């Protein structure tokens with residue numbers, strides 16, 4: 086009895102060293118081999134990225150040195166003597182924003198429909214359909230947009246231009262000419278990114294804990310309450326990630342944009358008219374026939390687009406993290 | 415109305431005025447999952463102002479029965495149901511009954527703790543009010559009151575803004591009890607609320623249950639015979655004859671009678687731990 090008592094009696098503070106031990110990894114050789122494999126794969130991805138950036142810089146270097154800041158602030162792309170990327174960049178971003186304007190709500194509501202409201206057979210069908218949409222090559226969407234969509238949206242767009250033309254983005258200098266506009270490009274790209282945003286959002290939303298969802302209903306919540314209070318907050322960062330991925334795709338989309346946009350390339354807020362350009366269209370249309378210097382300029386434009394995409398992604402991540410931190414504190 | 419209610423400024427009809435009047439009656443309730451029948455014509459009166467305990471072996475359909483009582487059963491796509499459940503004489507499965515209002519009146523604490531992942535502790539407590547669009551004047555007082563009644567106030571008073579997920583399993587369960595109390599249900603369904611709790615927290619919960627049952631009708635599922643004896647006024651024993659057969663009620667009645675002189679020998683066997 087007495088020995089037990091002395092054994093369990095509290096020791097005076099400081100008499101025993103209680104610095105935390107380091108956990109030994111104790112990996113088996115199989116684990117190490119596997120780790121090696123993973124490290125190789127990750128290394129290859131990293132190297133590809135580095136090689137890409139180095140390539141872009143190497144080829145764009147001449148233009149960067151030659152035009153310097155003028156290249157990034159110039160709003161009119163008149164290659165090879167005075168290329169300014171800003172106009173093209175604004176066009177690209179406008180296409181991306183128009184695409185998101187349509188694709189984001191449609192995607193989120195479709196994902197919610199699939200996860201929450203559709204009966205199981207319809208759920209499977211919808212999921213398969215969305216995934217099928219994602220596999221359609223962009224040239225098909227491009228042709229479809231050129232041949233069908235431009236005709237279909239003609240009258241709503243001209244109505245918009247006629248009655249809401251006082252708003253700068255709906256203004257058009259060439260009434261009646263709507264078929265090679267930023268707006269049409271955005272619409273087509275929206276259709277392309279809807280499957281991306283939908284399927285990622287659906288995946289994240291379906292991970293929301295079922296028990297918590299039932300808990301919300303059990304408290305007298307409506308389905309909509311369950312969605313806004315449990316599912317959406319839970320899948321917020323995933324949805325933002327999906328949206329950013331869609332936006333990046335929209336900025337990078339080439340074929341459809343090449344088919345639709347005319348050769349114009351000024352900075353314009355009038356998205357219904359034919360004045361807009363885009364970085365990807367410019368590169369795809371003129372790279373093969375350009376002089377070495379012209380190719381350097383176009384490469385630098387590509388690098389700028391790359392950086393823009395990166396900035397938007399990082400910004401989006403920061404917004405999500407900031408939001409999370411604010412909610413916790 | 416208690417002093418706290420006036421402080422919190424609760425709508426009167428939810429608590430106080432009609433308190434103690436909620437009677438829950440299940441009539442011939444059968445339930446299926448797909449083609450598998452899991453409950454066989456259950457009829458049970460859950461009297462106002464009393465604690466009714468549901469006991470029985472695992473898998474005999476106690477949770478299913480509880481979920482039927484606040485219309486959660488129908489969330490399972492293949493689930494089916496017959497019979498009726500009446501709250502104060504009104505069939506909650508009737509054609510004019512509102513699902514959300516029914517669930518607001520009949521609260522539920524689940525077998526597995528299920529706090530809302532993206533909400534803080536305080537937000538979890540207030541979630542029901544938010545979901546049902548109920549306004550409260552003094553949120554802090556309500557949060558404190560509910561957490562105290564759930565025996566969680568001391569541990570969480572300084573971390574009300576931390577995520578509900580940061581709590582231990584037993585703390586999460588008590589958070590869910592606090593959350594259910596905040597909307598002032600007229601009936602409270604508790605599915606093994608103490609299964610993950612230590613004796614002290616269990617004591618707090620049991621005290622709360624005894625206190626609440628003056629205003630709220632309480633139905634509790636428990637595997638703990640002593641607990642059933644300690645806190646319940648009436649008791650119902652669920653059994654299942656064979657694997658794949660539906661569960662049914664062997665006997666129900668006043669708890670002391672069920673435990674001291676049951677009518678059915680199977681009840682005597684079960685409550686004395688001589689089963690299986």
Ligand SMILES: Nc1ncnc2c1ncn2[C@@H]1O[C@H](COP(=O)(O)OP(=O)(O)OP(=O)(O)O)[C@@H](O)[C@H]1O
Pocket residue numbers: 447452471472473474475476477478479490525
């Ligand atoms: N979602 C479901 N789908 C199919 N069958 C189910 C489902 N939920 C429960 N069951 C079945 O219904 C029967 C009753 O389950 P229930 O959860 O009601 O038992 P219980 O009495 O609460 O058991 P325990 O004491 O272990 O919690 C079991 O046979 C179970 O397999």
Ligand SMILES: [Mg+2]
Pocket residue numbers: 476477478525605
């Ligand atoms: Mg159960």
